[in-house]
Amino acid sequence: DAKTTQPNSMESNEEEPVHLPCNHSTISGTDYIHWYRQLPSQGPEYVIHGLTSNVNNRMASLAIAEDRKSSTLILHRATLRDAAVYYCILKNSGGSNYKLTFGKGTLLTVNP
């Protein structure tokens, strides 16, 4: 599986935007970029995913570099409930491999 690199931790203040970076220099043409987050003592929650174009949904925005070797998850206004571990994962769309392999993720702390 192509690997991703994320900072171990980041800090933000409530109601400010947060930009969570992810590097994936070995991404292949059929890899989707997925983001999940995990709140304490809960299962991961899907946040957003994309292939080439930037994506927006009610939770966040995903900005994908033109060469696709990096991406940024954007939380427009962080709340205390956004404090979680955020995982950036590449998911291959070829064949029937649905597997997700988790890295260490970024622990986001949101200060009141």
Add this chain to the structure above:
Amino acid sequence: GAVVSQHPSRVICKSGTSVKIECRSLDFQATTMFWYRQFPKQSLMLMATSNEGSKATYEQGVEKDKFLINHASLTLSTLTVTSAHPEDSSFYICSAAFGTAGSPLHFGNGTRLTVT
């Protein structure tokens, strides 16, 4: 949206007993389900891939006779931890896939297993 229900959320058992954890996809048919294990302050580790109607595929280092997986229908997969020991105490999480391989996975809320 798609929902995955995992039960129980928390279980305490004695060493040597077996524990069964259920994972249900509530509003979709999941052709593939995954079981993960997570130790404190660590990331999720994939244990096995469960395919409906066939044998599960286990990741390297995961004992298939200890962690029995049954995926008898398109909406239910079970993980049985047999002859549990304290070192099996962990957070077990299931997830379910539907749609194309590039589609998101949906996760249960996890089961906290404590073996005394």
